Amino acid sequence: MNIPSNILTLILGVALTLISLWYGQNHGLMPVAASQEASEVDGLFNLMMTIATGLFLIVEGAIVYSVIKFRRKEGDLTDGPPIEGNVPLEILWTAIPTVIVFILAIYSFEVYNTMGGLDPMASHDHQQMMAEETMESSQLLAMDNSRLALGLGQSPEGEQTPPLEVNVNGIQYAWIFNYPETGTVSGELHVPVDRPVKLNMTAGDVLHAFWLPEFRIKQDVIPGRESLLTFTPTRTGQYPVICAELCGAYHGGMKTTITVHSTEDYQQWIQDNTFAQVETDGDVALIGDR
């Protein structure tokens, strides 16, 4: 049986598309998604995996095929065909990647915006903004630079539940969480499910980075500056908190956990811990009260 080559190409193309689409959804490479942000990022990653799988198969396929098909026979001293280029083909393989990265850039922009990355409030409050407008820009620069927007702010899409604010301090090999509402201080992060959490972060010594793999977000924590992470947990459970910026010998040991509670459990946890601290350790509670 002789299958015409254009039908063969068509079949190959369809197979390639199907494999890419399937693998893009079923690679299973990401850990569980425990926040709204995580599902956004995973959607983006799946698209990138789909495209990457397709390109991978095409290029590796071309290489393997060439190696099998276009081998020099022993003793053959002639050259291959003198093809020095092909303008339409070259335009095609310039245009396709251009379109792909254009789509990826727009999609990434959308995801990043949804995650709150472009929130102008990420580090300003309204009064500061007003104050700035009346100020010389040079003066502004001279002021403390903590007011440059850093990190992820409120998502423009989310309903306006006021976020739970937690102050985070990174010091060599530990994270310290401070709940200003209640004065709770903890070495682990506890948050309620489905309510935005806003972390105001700074570092006490060197650079650290606050990373929640199951939430797909990360932000460096910088001494002398404040950075910000806002996210909405969607899945109860306990997940790792990891430092992802080299901070010294025991950098690998600088980790703790984040526990996402149901709303009731969270209230319980806050109560237990605020009470316990006032009882047992007045100093800590005092620091928390400031």
Add this chain to the structure above:
Amino acid sequence: MEQVHPQRKWQDYFGFSTDHKVIGVQYLVTAFFFYLVGGAMAEVMRTELATPDPDLVQPEFYNQLMTMHGSIMLFLWIIPAGAAFANYLIPLMIGTDDMAFPRLNAIAFWIIPPGGIFFLCSFFVGAPQAGWTSYPPLSLVSGVWGEEIWILSVLLLGLSSMLGAFNFVTTILKMRMPDMDIHSMPLFCWSMLATSALVILGTPVLAAALILLSFDLIAGTAFFNPAGGGDPIVYQHMFWFYSHPAVYIMVLPFFGVISEVLPVHARKPIFGYRAIAYSGLAISFLGLIVWAHHMFSSGTPGWLRMFFMATTMIIAVPTGIKVFSWCATIWGGKISLNSSMLFALGFLSSFLIGGLSGVMVASVPFDLHVHDTYFVVAHFHYVLFGGSVFALFAGVYHWFPKMSGKMVNETLGRIHFILTFVGFNLTFLPMHPLGLQGMNRRIALYDPKFQAMNELVTIGSYILAVSTFPFLINIFWSLWKGKKAPRNPWRALTLEWQTSSPPIIENFEEEPVLWAGPYDYGIDTESVDGDEEVDDMLAEVAGSS
């Protein structure tokens, strides 16, 4: 005819020589020595990482190894190895007798061995521990002298690479043989133009950053130290302004090598000469405006993250052009699967993976997840090892007959390739899922849930270690007992093959003849000219030297 021309003696390779060929070999051998040193450090690190606990070496020492491995591989292996090929090949390829500034060239080389040894000596005072990026404040508080030695060595090696770059640019632009116009010079020369531009523009900024860092370290100034009101983020900007271009400094010369190797062993013209030449320049230009993609999760405001995401993604376009053109070059050719070609194909298939993961990490939301994880370690080893190192070996196998006058053993070469290819993928492929699943980089101790995959990685790295033995045996054996190489064993068209192997001191016995373009395979050049000289050359090219 070769006998009457003076040849180099082996002693010449150990002294101050201004012959670009000697200097090229000196660069290559020195760089390879440091590759073995840096590789040995990587093996210790991998052995440590076979288990989750820091039981083999102290975590401080792990960080020292990690810092030294990274810095050695970049500043003492890949960058000098690129300069090695440039020194050896440029004058031969453009048909001249030496570089524009031979003396400067020798000085540039002779900075490297003392610089490298000085750098290794930092182990005696406590090697630097802040990673090859050396971010303050950490770099200011983890041992003064190791860090200072790191700074001084990088400054020295940067100076060497600047001197080299000036030389390459001048030589390529001013010393080409009369009838070679810029569009008929070999693509390797184009890639060295693009590389040198980056070296010249980027290195001074790195130097400035390091000098300021040095003041902070020694004199207690606070340019980058927040404790004194300084700004550590400014250092990151200055560092990456050089160090992103540096990744192109480390890969562009090897793109050039690939553009030379593929046409010869596939017996086909390079596909899209101008597209490859100009895309190199485009990469080099774009490479200057993408640096903050290393700082997406750092002190970079949102709009700036978006800007650098866009510029970074655009680089995929010229890079894609190159990859597709290389594939089209071998397509339909007559491929000889010798060691050189195997490594070139290994380059194509591994660099592709590094490129695909590169576009992914350019996307800010995704990078916020994987930045500073093993996903990134996987990505840059696919580019630096799968890209640069594979292409480097392709170049070594391709030009070894020219450099030494001896053929290599192909069987050992193939064993070397297979071990390298298998070991490489086994080492670095599993690092992708490791990073995605939550393993951060630069750690001596890790979560036990990652142990199984780390064991696999460590086994892969042992295979890589073993792969260097067939290579070394091959080189020594071939030098000693290898078959004598004819002047043009590959029937290649670039000018370095028109002279003896190894070339005589003045490179060419007589003026080389430009009777064909560098990649005119399959084009009927014989009928072009009936000239006697040309016929002689043709006979030589056909292998009857």
